[in-house]
Amino acid sequence: DGEDWTLYLTDLSVSLEHLVDMKIDQICHGSIKSTTFMLAHNMNRMLKHFPKEYNIFPETWCLPAERVCDYSDFQAYSRGKNQKTYICKPDTGCKPGQHMICQDYIFRPFLIDGFKFDLRIYGLVTLIDSLQVFLYEDGLAHCCTNQYCYPKHSNMHDVCMHLTNYAINNNRENFVRFDNAGKMKCDTVKLWADIEDVVIKALISAQYLLCHNYHFCFPWHAVNPAGACFELLAFDVMLDHRVKPWLLEVNHSPSFTTDSWLDREVKDELLYDTLVLVNLGACDRQKASEVERCHIQKRLQPASKKGQYREKSSCIFACSM
Template sequence: MNNTIYDVMKDRGWKDVSTTGQYETDWDFHWADVFWVHEVFDTIHLLDHQRINHFRNHYELTRKDFLVKNVKRMVRYIEREYGRQEDFRFEFISTSFVLPQEHAMFQEEFKRNPGSLWIMKPGKGIFLINKLNQISQWRKDPKTNSANERIEPEAYIVQKYIDNPYLIGGRKFDLRIYVLVTSYSPLTVYIHRNGFCRFSNSTYSSDAKDLSNLYIHATNVAVQKTAPNYDGERGCKWLLRNLKMFIMTKHGEQECKSLFGKIEAMIIRSLLCVQKVMIQDKHCFELYGYDVLIDNTLNPWLLEVNASP
């Protein structure tokens, strides 16, 4: 299996060294996984020139429940300081609740919109619901382990499903956009000019009978490549420039510029939501993978942010 990052570093003439034993700190650049950061980072002293590819508490942005919490906090701050007419700029995530903590609030919202479609986002995977009893298991009391210690239920996200996605060829898609942050203070951001689009393998439908069909509602390749009619040679991706050409051809250059301008603004605002809580460290940078959905009014929505794209 090829490792693109490793191959690029080797092509640049960089030398691979061990991070254990006598070479534990004898390195300039460490491309680490998030588990290493959580377990080792705070136990070592880095030299001025050393760089690592994660901020200590990157999860403030990359964990779904933390992202929702931080965006909600920013919306409250903007509304308090500048008024309701300004906080809409930070409403780039569909109506969201963290379960089980906000189950009562979610229940009230659900009852105000009976029959509405919601998407559950556990730690891994997704599924759609349109009835409250479909998530009744998250209302149970905390369990106990063998030592009779309380185990709080794991936090889950439930979000209002965006049921009017922009479709191409009748199929749903999302965008993967790469964002490099080299500093949170001052905030320094680079957005790669070319990401890609991931398409579902089946024609979009919001019918109740299709709620469990991830070949319709999910766009990640891991799901789509298992579809019976998946074409391995054609795949289910477009480069971002292909999408821009399609949007320009169908809606005009100005609409295309407006859409991608809104996406860039959304990315910046999401980073502002975590700027004050992120631990700034000159040794750290982070490459994020932003997953974005476009609705049929050409409005972008942030789905999630990935720490190791």
């Protein structure tokens, strides 16, 4: 509460009014969000223009389709296969019957001792204009609790075999928390490079929209070298039998609950490094106050038409950058 703060850390939605009222020396987390529906739409748009480069996520449809041709594409894709299985998930905060994401099922995933799993990779976005991203080298693996076999009518309701979600599997009797790091028998250097490629391309797909929102909320952000906001994202990635990473979704509010020693080890260090990289020391409150005071005085002073034109032109130039 109040205005005397430097860092605002939240995993809840931040109102537009709150963002616009932020001071130049303040930094906010959780301000620029991209819903699952929005991400899928942007990724599909990039896939049409760059089919080879954006073959990094399963075939995905936004339902109900906004355009007739989108639904026709989904129907044509389904008719062209003898047997198809899909995973449907709701958009962020949506109600039943509203927007959902329908995603092609990965039939041949990479398995650990016969169990399906996905990787949670943490990424920190500190700048959106020049897209400055940091990937955390430690992550978590979410495993199913039932051994995997190909989906068919008889096992379709076995969610603990098909879905890797922690919230689904952690209450099972055979759920085990592994507190040790693990290694896979594969080229991990190449795998990590492929994961980096997936993360960067996913962010690029939404960059133009995020830049627009960012400059609308923070038109004078350049005064603060640290930027006005940052996002700590969780990228859920699944590997197929060829150890190729596929992006399943991006979480803008990942859970930092710690249920085990490994959870605490990974997440505590992650949050510590985040606060270091956000560079709170660059928030010069005195300098920011002086700049803000000068800006207010400029706006209060009557200006000639020529002066008004120059001020308006510089503002447009700053936003376009």
